[in-house]
Amino acid sequence: PSAGAAGAAFAPPQGAPLSFADIFQQVAPAVVQIDVKTRVPKPSGQTIQIPGFGAVPIPGAPRGGSGEDSEDNSTTALGAGSGFFISADGYIVTNNHVVENAEEIKVKLSDERELTARLIGRDPLTDLAVIKVEGGNFPFVSFEDKAEPRVGDWVIAVGNPFGLGGTATAGIVSAKARDIGGNENPYTDFLQIDAAINRGNSGGPTFDIYGRVIGVNSAIYSPTGGSVGIGFAIPAGIAKATTDRLMRGETIERGYLGVTIGDLTSDYRESLGLPDATKGAFITDVTKGSPGASAGLLPGDIVVSINGRSIRGSNELTRTVGAVQPGETLRLELLREGRRQTVNVRAGTRPANLGAPDAGKDPEAETPNAPAAVGEAVEGLTVAPISAALRSRYDLSAEVQGLVVTAVSPQSRAGRLGFQPGMVIVQADGRRVSSVKDLQDAVERVKSSGRPGVLLLVRTPNGNAPIVLPFAKSE
Incomplete structure (x- = not known):
């Protein structure tokens, strides 16, 4: 083929720039x-x-x-x-x-x-x-918060990696709506980009090929500390709404329920006998005196929608509640003990600092030197109703209700899961328990249904935790 034909074969497709130089200069x-x-x-x-x-x-x-x-x-x-x-x-x-x-x-x-x-x-x-x-007439750029970038669209990152100011890199949008975990950014669905960003790029802009800011570079995934082609940017829609308010001197306030939540996993669904298609956020704990507590939310509730909008998991619940103004009323559709209910909650204001209760405590260090265990054995756990003596022995506050674990068989499935004396079983199979018979009935009910384990909501030194306890196999 001729040179002209070869050049045409390698010409960039429509929409691809011959160079990013003009955009960078802009x-x-x-x-x-x-x-x-x-x-x-x-x-x-x-x-x-x-x-x-x-x-x-x-x-x-x-x-x-x-x-x-x-x-x-x-x-x-x-x-x-x-x-x-x-x-x-x-x-x-x-x-x-x-x-x-x-x-x-x-x-x-x-x-x-x-x-x-x-x-x-x-x-x-x-x-x-x-x-x-201070000053004026500075060159500036604008957020593009209307047009959504697509996976595969070109992006350019400009910043100061390793102190090398004015560095430009290019790539594409690799993915959208990334949850990168942790509690640092609970309200952000990140853009994932493969334009190289490194230490020092934090806070710099991600541009589209029109020179509009579509994101703010914030984090990288890297086992080496350098770029491996996986970077994360705060989308322009979130960034513009937040920075506009900060420029006006406003404090960023978010809605607050006062609940500790987790995802409704396949294990939880199976143990509760729920259809695989069931989505929602599982409430593991409710903060005393919070808006959720005042409205009657309970540990074990599964939130499936808010104001008619389906909730697929805990992150979606966090962001949906955080997006409302304090004082607004939220209509929560719940699954409670197998039945659908609606609860209205007046949103509060999210406190500035939230952390897990008693985070970092060693459960074994919390277990006192107790006399012989009292109670009855159920699936490797010795449990008893909470008496005044047991409440004192295990330092359980007055609001904690359920069955206290007084001993654990080390070779049982409960022992291998890390159960410790002093933990409290608050619920079994989505229902509150206050007697050993309540727990025994829940275990028999789940076994009769053919499910392989029972979902327990357990009070631990680090707060409530949902735990699926598998049944021992019959020989």
Whole structure:
């Protein structure tokens, strides 16, 4: 074939740019390098952890420090990230984790100017923050919060990886609506992109081929610490709504039920005899005095819809409730003890800091040296109704109700699952239990139905947990 024909064969398809250079020249002036100084606990060795860089040696630094650092047992750490102007008068978007503990924020522009910035507002739950520099006529870019990017669309990331400001990388949208786990970003369905992003890219923009911001780079998945082609960006729709409010000086408030939730897994569905198609969020605990408690929500309830919108899992419930304004009424459709019910809850305001109750306690350390176990044996567990003596022995608060475990057969399935004396069985097969007969009846009911195990809701030192207890096989 002729050279012309060969060139045509390798011409980019319609919609693909010949080069990203024009787009980069258009948007790069709006992207900035952010350098921060923070106070951190004094390291024992010769390195410090800094956001965007990881462990970095301190040339010539003494181990113990001196002067002011010695007095407060802390030292200064340097961090770096990225950001971008979203207005001509100096407002800059970045990640919360870049600036959350900053004592000093410096912004370096593409024209090499260095300006001092001040924090305007931040929202840890979306990992977004807004800072501002004084001045005007800054080049800025805009969020594209109307048109949804598609998997396979081109993207360009611009930022400050490893301190190399003004770095551009390109790729595609690899996936959408990613849940990357953990409690740090419960309200974000991330865009996954394969444009290389590394430490220091945090807070920088992801552009489409029209130069519009479709995401804010926030995290990477990497066993090595460097880019392996799996990066995550906060979608523009979430970022714009949040940063607009932060720019206005508003505090980000979210709806709150006061429940601890988990996904309705296939094991739970099977043990409860529910159809495989059943979706929902499983309530494992209800905070005393919370809006959910006041409305009558109970551990073991399965939320299948809110205001008529189906709930497929715990993340969807968290985001649906978080999206409402405090004071709004939510209509929850539940499965409770096998029957559908509707409960109306007036949403509260989500507290600033939420954590698991008694997180980090060692269950074995909580087990007291008790006298001989009392109660009756059921499936490898010795259980008894909670008496005043047992409540005192296991330090159970007055609101805890159910059957307390007083002994566990080590070779039983319950023993292998980690049951410990002092745990309390609150429910069995979706029904509350207060006597040994209640538990025995639930076990017989589940066995008669042919199901392989019974779903128990168990009070542990770390809060309520749903546990499927498989039945011992008959020989």
